[in-house]
Amino acid sequence: MASHILTGSVIGLEACPVDVEADISPGLHAFAVVGLPDTAVQEARERVRSAMKHAEAMFPRTRVVVNLAPADLKKTGTPFDLPIALAILLAQGDLPGNAGENRMMAGELGLDGTVRPIHGALSFALLARELGIREFILPKQNAAEASFVDEVVLRPAQTLREVIDHVTGTAEIPAFKPDADCMKPADAEFSSDFSAIRGQEQARRALEIAAAGGHNVLMQGPPGSGKTLLARTFPSILPPLNRNEALEVTRIHSVAGRLPASGFLCERPFRAPHHSASTPSIIGGGTNPHPGEISLAHRGVLFLDEFLEFPRAVLESLRQPLEDGFVTVSRTLNTLTFPARFTLVAAMNPCPCGYATDRDRACTCSPIQLTKYRKRLSGPLLDRIDLFIEVPKVKPRELADLEPAESSEAIRQRVEAARNRQAERYASLKKSLNAELTSDYLRRHVKITDLAQTLLRQAAERYHLSARAYFRLLKTALTIADLSVKDIIDTPEIAEAIQYRHGPDSPP
Numbered sequence: 001m002a003s004h005i006l007t008g009s010v011i012g013l014e015a016c017p018v019d020v021e022a023d024i025s026p027g028l029h030a031f032a033v034v035g036l037p038d039t040a041v042q043e044a045r046e047r048v049r050s051a052m053k054h055a056e057a058m059f060p061r062t063r064v065v066v067n068l069a070p071a072d073l074k075k076t077g078t079p080f081d082l083p084i085a086l087a088i089l090l091a092q093g094d095l096p097g098n099a100g101e102n103r104m105m106a107g108e109l110g111l112d113g114t115v116r117p118i119h120g121a122l123s124f125a126l127l128a129r130e131l132g133i134r135e136f137i138l139p140k141q142n143a144a145e146a147s148f149v150d151e152v153v154l155r156p157a158q159t160l161r162e163v164i165d166h167v168t169g170t171a172e173i174p175a176f177k178p179d180a181d182c183m184k185p186a187d188a189e190f191s192s193d194f195s196a197i198r199g200q201e202q203a204r205r206a207l208e209i210a211a212a213g214g215h216n217v218l219m220q221g222p223p224g225s226g227k228t229l230l231a232r233t234f235p236s237i238l239p240p241l242n243r244n245e246a247l248e249v250t251r252i253h254s255v256a257g258r259l260p261a262s263g264f265l266c267e268r269p270f271r272a273p274h275h276s277a278s279t280p281s282i283i284g285g286g287t288n289p290h291p292g293e294i295s296l297a298h299r300g301v302l303f304l305d306e307f308l309e310f311p312r313a314v315l316e317s318l319r320q321p322l323e324d325g326f327v328t329v330s331r332t333l334n335t336l337t338f339p340a341r342f343t344l345v346a347a348m349n350p351c352p353c354g355y356a357t358d359r360d361r362a363c364t365c366s367p368i369q370l371t372k373y374r375k376r377l378s379g380p381l382l383d384r385i386d387l388f389i390e391v392p393k394v395k396p397r398e399l400a401d402l403e404p405a406e407s408s409e410a411i412r413q414r415v416e417a418a419r420n421r422q423a424e425r426y427a428s429l430k431k432s433l434n435a436e437l438t439s440d441y442l443r444r445h446v447k448i449t450d451l452a453q454t455l456l457r458q459a460a461e462r463y464h465l466s467a468r469a470y471f472r473l474l475k476t477a478l479t480i481a482d483l484s485v486k487d488i489i490d491t492p493e494i495a496e497a498i499q500y501r502h503g504p505d506s507p508p
Contacts, residue, residue, distance in 0.1 A: 002022065002023045003022050003023075003088075003090035003091040003100065004087070004100050005086050005087040005090065005099075006019060006020070006083070006100060006103065006105075007020055007079060007080060007104060007105060007106050007124075009073060009074075009076065009079075010079075010119065010124075010255055011334065011336070012255075012289060012334075012336035012337070013123060013252065013255055013291070013336075013339075014127075015120060015123040015124050015126065016073060017127060017131060018068055018073070018075065020067075020080065020087045021068075022064065022084070022087035022088045023065045023067075024060045024088070024091045024092050025065070026062055027062055028062075028063065029061055029062065029063070030063045031049070031066075032064070032065050033066045034071070035066075035067050035068030035070075035071045035075060036068070036071060036073060036074050036075055037075045038074065038075060038288075040076065040077055040078050041078075041080050044078070044081045046111075047081050047108070048084050048085045048109060050112075051110065051112070051113040051114075051160050052089075052113075052160070053113075054111070054113035054160075055113040055159065055161040055164060057085075057089055057094065057161075057164060058092075060091075060092055064088060064091075066084050066087065066088070074288070076288050077118065078108035078116075079106035079107060079108065079120075082105050082106060082107035082109060082115060082137070082160070082163065083105050085160060086164075086167065087100075089164065095168060096167070096168065099167045099168075102133060102135065103133065103134070103137065104124065104127070104128045104131075104135070104136045104137070105136070105137035105138070106136075106138055107137070107138060107139045107157065108139070109160060113159050113161060114158060114159055114160075115139045115157045115159060117139045117141035117142050118139060119254060119255055119257040120254055121138055121142035121145055121254060122145045122146055122148060122149070122247075122251045123251060124136065124146070125138075125146035126149055126251075128149070129152050133152060135152070135155060136152050136153070136155065137157055137166070137173070138155070138156060139156065139157065140157060141263075142263070144264060145250055145254050145263040146176075147176060147263075148250065148264065153175050155173040155175060155176070157173055190233070190408065191232065192232055192233040192236065193233065193236055194233055194236065194237065194405060194406060194407060194408045194411055195404040195405050195406065195407040195408065197230065197233065197405060198394055198401055199226075199394040199398040199399075200226055200392075200394065202390070203219065203391050204230075204405075204406075204411075206387045206389045207237070207345075208237065208414065208415060208483070209387065209480060210234075210343060210387055211237045211238050212415045212479050212482060213418070213422070213433055213475065213479030214341075214343055214433035215386035215435050215472075215475070216322060216344040216345075216385045217343070217344065217345045217385070217386070218346045218347075218348065218385045218387070218389070219231070219345070219346070219348070219389045219391050220347075220349070220350050220389070220390055220391065221349075221390060221392060221393070222358040222392075222393055223355075225391045225392060225393050226391060226394060227347035230391065231272075231301075231305070231345045232270075233408065234301060234303075235267075235270045236412070237411040237415050238268050238415065239415060239419060241266055241299060246266055248298060249265045249268075249269060249298055250263075250264045250265050252291050252295050252298055252338070253265060253269075253296065256296060268300035269296060269297055269298070269299070270300055270301045270303065271293045271294075271297040271300070272302075272305065275304070275310045277293065277314065278314075279313050279314050280292065282294060282317065282318075283321075283327055283329065284327060289334075289338075292327075292338070294318070294321050294338075294340040294342060295327065297340070298339045298340055299341060299342070300342055300343070301342065301343050302342045302343070302344050303345045303346075303347075304344070304345075304346045304347070305346075306349075307346040307347060307348040308348050308373060308377065312376060315376070315377075315381055316378065318384075319380055319381060319384060321340035323384060325339065325340060325341035325436065326340050326341070327340045343435075344385070351363055351365045351370050351373055352365050352370075353365050357390065358393055383466055383469050384468070384472075386475065387500040388500055390502075414483055417485075418483045419432070419433070421485075422434055422482060434475045434478045434482070437478075439467070442471055442474055442475070442478075446474065446489065447487060447488040447489065448488065448489040448490075448494075449488060449489070451491050452489050452491045452493065455494045455498075456470075456477075459473070459498045459501070463498075473494075473497050473498065474497075476497040477489050477494050477496070477497040478493075480492075480493040480496050
């Protein structure tokens with residue numbers, strides 16, 4: 001008799017339904033798994049056999065064939081262990097005939113019969129809701145992340161024996177009930193606070209603008225000027241994730257297997273890959289495409305220190321996600337899209353030796369070296385950066401100053417107020433930040449005085465701004481207006497936005 005148990009397979013971020021079929025027939029003892037399984041799924045045979053023994057469930061001594069349908073869909077990972085074991089028990093009559101009705105299950109089995117956590121449990125729960133499934137049996141460690149989906153009853157299991165007893169009606173697995181306050185962001189503890197930063201008033205102001213509008217930032221300065229400290233302090237002025245954003249971020253990290261012990265994320269991610277990272281690790285990919293660093297930084301910050309030390313291919317691959325907020329990874333078997341709406345914070349030295357802008361040390365780079373160094377930054381990539389910040393060396397008297405500067409908490413309150421203004425203004429557009437606006441919306445709906453418009457046009461002619469850079473400058477000015485609680489952009493906002501457009505290759 002053939003049996004059916006519903007589970008899923010994660011492809012990209014989506015879970016696709018998979019029907020686990022088991023058939024037991026007379027013949028020599030054999031156990032085959034078909035349906036395009038990868039090595040991890042093939043190895044499930046030994047895990048299932050041992051787990052059933054420790055769960056005091058008899059494994060068939062005849063021929064067993066397990067099919068994972070649809071057969072043309074690549075099956076990867078270990079979530080199939082639990083449904084395979086239940087499908088075999090159902091096929092040999094050890095479970096009631098309705099065991100697989102209106103029920104989904106997924107989980108890895110240990111040799112001792114324990115149910116171990118899997119990647120992508122939140123995607124499984126979303127699939128169950130989409131299919132109208134009433135009950136989802138999953139590992140206990142994955143219950144917290146799956147509880148984002150309210151419409152599905154979650155049954156967290158610790159052992160295969162518990163699942164068997166639940167399905168047969170011997171002992172019910174209690175439904176998981178998350179703590180009402182578990183998904184509320186707690187008071188985050190950051191390693192650095194803006195009150196500890198001395199000097200760098202312009203950089204602090206620019207980072208506040210970037211946080212308020214979601215703008216990309218490039219900092220340039222000599223070694224030791226504080227670029228890395230500023231970047232790592234930047235998350236302390238960002239507001240916590242709202243529920244929808246937390247769902248997006250948690251789903252990505254769940255598929256990547258990078259969730260914390262709590263099972264969900266409420267704080268914005270901060271990713272800082274090394275400059276030796278490969279293009280697939282940054283963008284995403286692999287034989288079975290998985291999220292890269294830019295997707296793990298979704299709704300958070302991607303910090304690229306030593307910006308020009310990254311391979312040219314990596315830097316140029318950032319162009320599409322910086323513009324569109326997502327990245328498309330194409331492979332022979334499929335094409336997948338991963339979200340990548342992040343704030344880029346990059347830091348670079350002004351020259352190979354690092355001292356071109358240092359007041360106290362002379363630069364030792366030749367003009368050819370300097371030209372070669374600057375050419376690593378292409379025009380299209382620079383066009384996608386909104387704020388260019390010069391981070392000078394801090395003077396000794398400023399370093400010795402014991403008076404604390406403005407705290408991150410005070411700055412974060414202004415950032416949250418500005419973001420709330422934007423969220424209300426763009427509620428009908430399904431956008432939340434000025435950086436996400438289209439040029440057509442800016443032309444039609446942004447209010448700007450005649451004098452400010454004239455100044456903007458003169459700046460575009462003076463600095464030979466492209467159309468993209470023109471509208472990005474306007475978005476920056478709109479964020480400055482939001483921080484000042486203004487509904488109309490005037491000349492002070494445009495003037496301040498212009499001073500941040502002086503990139504490494506801008507004319508004086």
